[in-house]
Amino acid sequence: MDHPPGPPFPARFPALRGRYHPPAATPLAPGAPPPFPGDVRTFLSAVLITLVALLVPASAVAYWADRELGDADRYTAAMSPLAGDPAVQGVVVTQVTRALSGQIDAGPFQGGVDALLGEALRSFAGTPAYRTAWDAANRAAHAAFLDALTTGHGDAVTIDLAPVTAQVKGELVADGVPFADRIPVSHISVKVMEYDDLGALRKGFRMLQVAGVWLPVLTVVLAATAIAVAVRRRRAVMATGLGVAAGAVLLWIAVYVCRRLTLDDLPSDIDPRAAGAVYDALTAFLRTAAWVILAIGLAAALAAWVVGRVRRTP
Structure with missing residues (x-):
């Protein structure tokens, strides 16, 4: 059987009359925008974290192209360890020996001179003087390297071995090797890398140079925004850290x-x-940046997880 509705809540309990007040909505500050619903904020944070994961490798490559490849000192420092690489040394010895033997006419002694040149170059390749000459050659090659990637001249990365030739000639002359004074110090270019479609690489390199400054900043801003708009910021920090780590894996x-x-x-x-x-x-x-970024991302995620565990501990 249906009963008629009773009186309002305060009327049924006279003792509470005047004490009960329904909760009122918190007024917004003047000019403040209405708050986003929780679902919208969570979705927006997830989208931003995904963008951060994708922008991490792009930011690292942009910085590398602008600051590492574009700087002569850093380029030379990167190429300097190759002076001790056996494969690179073999290319240098072969190319220089082939070029010099064709310019020295020793008559019936040509075979002996060629063998002597090869032996001298192999011995010279392990000396500090060779490393100095190698660095000088790479510093000179940096301008040509940038020219190939920016102005569109050439389709390969080459190294001029004239400094190496000059050092070898000086060593042989000082040792009294016959015909050493006839060695011409000419430009001997060694092609170390070549591209069939260098035009696409040039376009990409220009874009990366332009983005080398603002793209890393944009990535950091988006990561901070993803945390700020999230409903549960600790979880957002954890998700952002994992997103950064995923970006490092993508870079590798x-x-x-x-x-x-x-x-x-x-x-x-x-x-x-x-x-x-x-x-x-x-x-x-x-490669180093990928490991560093991976460590930073995992450390941030782990720190957020530990904070959550500590807060739950009674």
Whole structure:
């Protein structure tokens, strides 16, 4: 049987009359926008974290192209360890010996002179003077390297070995080697990398140089915004840290895949071991950055998780 509705809540309990007040909505500050619903804020935070994960490798590559490849000192420092690489040394010895033997006419002694040149170059390749000459050659090659990537002249990365030739000639003359004074100090270019479609690489390099400053800043701003708009900020910090770590993994994968593609497309006259050593030297910054970014992301996620566990502990 239906009963008629009773009186309002305060009327049924006279003792509470005047004490009961329904909760009132918190007034907004003058000019303040209405708050986002929780679902919208969570979705927006997730979208921003995804963008951060994608922008982390792009930011690292942009910074690398602008500050590492674009700077002569850093480029030379990156290439300097290759002076001790056996594959690169073999290319240098072969190219210089071949070029010099064709310019020295020793008559019936030509074979002995060629063998002597090769032995002298192999011995010279392990000396501090060779490293000095190698650094000088790479510093000179940096301008040509940037020219190939910016102005569109040439389709390969080459190193002029004239400083190495000059050092070898001086060593041989000082040792009293016959015909050493006839060695011409000419420009001998060693091709270490070549691209069939350098035009696309140039466009990408220009874009990365432009983005080298603002893209990392944008990534940090988006990460901070993703945390600020989240409903549960501790979880947002954890998710952002994992997103940054995922971006570091993407960076490492991109470096590895590009290495495989670069070496697979090499012409037959380029030693793949030497080209691989050059690629590894130029991308050493990216590999190190990937590990550092991975550590930062995982540390942030772990710190947020630990804070949550501590707060739950009674």
